[in-house]
Amino acid sequence: MPKDCVREQTPILAQMQQWLEIYFSGEIPHFTPPLAPLHTQSTPFRESVWTILRTIPYGRTITYKEIAQTLACQRGIAKMSAQAC
Structure with a gap:
């Protein structure tokens, strides 16, 4: 471990740990x-993607293509590259 690395249990890490323990049980x-502290250097585009990701029902998945299609629809354009997502 790097010398400048500090190990501490922060409130968000405690919540994530609890979530994972429930999930894996x-x-x-x-x-x-809360996800905001995990992406503090965000952009409006990234926020749009995070909003879509938070709508995925438990136990379901969506593809990058589906995310791109949703973003394109929200922006009123015909299509968007899934690579941008």
């Missing part, structure tokens, strides 16, 4: 830890 976590 086979139950459905009934809360979502």
Whole structure:
């Protein structure tokens, strides 16, 4: 471990740990830890993607293509590259 690395249990890490423990025990976590501190250097585009990601139902997945299609629809354009997502 690098010398300048500090190990500490922050409130957000404690919430993430609790969420993961519930999830991996086979139950459905009934809360979502706050994500904002994880992406503090965000852009409006990234915020749009995070908003879409938060709508994915538990146990479901979506593709980058589906995210791109949703963003394109929101922006009123015909299509958007999935690579941008």
